[in-house]
Amino acid sequence: MTKAIRIAETGGPEVMKLVDIEVGAPGPGEAQVRNHALGLNYIDTYYRSGLYPMPLPAGIGLEGAGVVTAVGAGVTEVKVGDRVAYCGGPVGAYAELRNMPAAVLVKLPKKVDFETAAAMMLKGLTVQYLFRRTYKLQKGQTILFHAAAGGVGLIAMQWAKALGVTVIGTAGSEEKAALAKKFGADHVILYRKENVPERVREITRGAMVPVVYDGVGKDTFQASIDSLQPFGLMVSFGNASGPVPPIPLTVLKGSLYLCRPGLMPHTAKRENLVEMAADLFRMVGSGKVKIEIDQRYALADVVKAHKDLESRKNTGSSILLP
Structure with missing residues (x-):
């Protein structure tokens, strides 16, 4: 037994x-x-x-x-x-x-x-497929990664730094923001208090980001979409705040890409x-x-x-x- x-x-x-x-x-x-x-x-x-x-x-x-x-x-x-x-x-x-x-x-x-x-294993392999298989990050790029102080987030902050990538993370509190910075985030947005797309625009001087990694789901989906540059990729890989409700294809603004990957197929x-x-x-x-x-x-x-x-x-x- x-x-x-x-x-x-x-x-x-x-x-x-x-x-x-x-x-x-x-x-x-x-x-x-x-x-x-x-x-x-x-x-x-x-x-x-x-x-x-x-x-x-x-x-x-x-x-x-x-x-x-x-x-x-x-x-x-x-x-x-x-x-x-x-x-x-x-x-x-x-x-x-x-x-x-x-x-x-x-x-x-x-x-x-x-x-x-x-x-x-699960969190690390998630970061591996997100960064090396879903969208292959290149040195010098700037990305947006939600829940930067979570289990996946802290691994992602370090891995991105090792790749020479600039990371804009989001967090729900000052304490979590400090932790994300300690582990490699270059900028952290308090998504409950700040307007995420506006802050991304400020940080990138209007360029926005080529890819957003969003494991939060419902609460951050629109902010993620609005933070992308034309032909950018929205990677929705989790639902911590609840599943994203059905959306019209017009949310992709005629040029954006959206995927919902998972670890198991990889x-x-x-x-x-x-x-x-x-x-x-x-x-x-x-x-x-x-x-x-x-x-x-x-x-x-x-x-x-x-x-x-x-x-x-x-x-x-x-x-x-x-």
Whole structure:
């Protein structure tokens, strides 16, 4: 028997229950992983609330790091004793022990500990695909990145700085603005108090930006669109303030581009996952990107963890400890 979080219905944080479950031997193509640390991500709240539908009852969580304790038939990607991390489906990471497809596991370099891995895989790979695959940033460009002091944001600030990119970040408080600047933001706009497009226009001397990365959603969508230069790209990759409502195509002003990317399609092929993870490990290993873990919770305190996450008062990365 092992401890795991399960939900029988969608709703608020209280629907999550810590229960005892039995974990059998891994099946063909599967590996059994004893989790040492788990990632806490905003996408977890989408599954819990029902925004992202899934069959119930179900586990929850997408990210973790631990040790392989058993492998099923035909597994070649990992072996017993390997230190591994993961950040993709299937859901069910909030557990002490789990069976999962071996193909989604990546081996950890010796210098990366379990807590760092659990805090960085989903967020770090998100930044990797945003900056290197969705829109390939070039030295000297200026970008707008919302929620600059969040878990994804702090990694993005450092990665952009390493690429020689000027970053205009947004934040909801003076404290978060200071944190974003500490991690590399060149300018920070307080989006609750300031007019974002006007400030972008001032900072860029009227040029605006070629790309906006927006993980906030409903509250910032129009400001993001209005901050783009002609033929600019609006990258809407999250819904922290709620999903963007339906919009007319005329919002694109005849020349703008809009995309709604996600991590899972980018990592669906194992060769892409391994390549992207290697890029992330290089950035972290070089010291150019440091992973800030600002909140740690016991797995039993997952309800409080989700409440804190949804209050948007957290900074940096958060992890659960089984």
